[in-house]
Amino acid sequence: MTQACLVCQQTYEPEPGFYYGAMYINSGFSTALLLAIAFLLYYLADDPPLWVYIGAVAGAVLVLTPWLFRYSRALMLYGFGGARFDPRYALR
Ligand SMILES: [Zn+2]
Structure with a gap:
């Protein structure tokens, strides 16, 4: 950088x-992502087994980390x- x-x-x-505080913002993003995925899986996929929740959240966090980190x-x-x-x- x-x-x-x-x-x-x-x-x-x-x-x-200075950017130590960004860890807390990133933590908030990750928590919001976790909750959104959990609600979607619970209501749309009819409460799948625990490994589906863990896999979906882990995959989403891994894929979205570059954007979450920068934002x-x-x-x-x-x-x-x-x-x-x-x-x-x-x-322009
Ligand atoms: Zn500039």
């Missing part, structure tokens, strides 16, 4: 250890790092 954005020079790490860091940067949207740098 670079120190700052190559386009707008936004600092990606405002202080050392957690981005939310941390927006929420606590002072990053703000600047329309001058919007993609």
